[in-house]
Amino acid sequence: MKSDDIKKDYESGVDLVKKRYLPKGLDLLKQIEDFSPELADVIVRQGIHEIWQNKTPSLSMREKELMVLASIITDNTVQFEVALHTENCLLLGVTKAEILEMLVLLTLYVGQPKVLNCLDAVKLAFANFDEHQKK
Structure with a gap:
């Protein structure tokens, strides 16, 4: 190249x-x-x-971002990335309710401790997004 x-x-x-x-x-x-x-x-x-x-042209940015968020929550080691990709989801039109429902669903598949471990990062992302929207 x-x-x-x-x-x-x-x-x-x-x-x-x-x-x-x-x-x-x-x-x-x-x-x-x-x-x-x-x-x-x-x-x-x-x-x-x-x-x-x-x-990955068949997947929308929204779909890709939701997949990434679910996978990094499952990994449970990169809280900064959880916050970053939660913000990205919100910027792409994913609602807070959809993200919270994803957390409920992930609890079934990856376990309560992993989901609970990411809550602070998700809350931070929600707050950052809300602050960004005010500007």
Whole structure:
């Protein structure tokens, strides 16, 4: 792949990040870019551009984001990501009621402790989203 194509694909991924994330998501991307441009490339160009945009065209962004949120709640190790992807769901039109119902459903499949462990992150995301909506 040519250098210009790589740059174009990376910029396409960044554009999607700008649409999907509240400002703190962009701050996180800048931190990753500053820390390791190679890691940023894997996340943005290969992950967001290639997989989110090109390899999964049948799924809407809303559906993808709900799947990601459910999977990271199941993993139960990345609370920051739970908050970030909860915010993304809300930005894509998923309602708080739908997210809460997902938590109820996940309790059946992944267990009460995992769901309870993510509640603070979900509450924080709800508050961040509400604050963002006021602006």
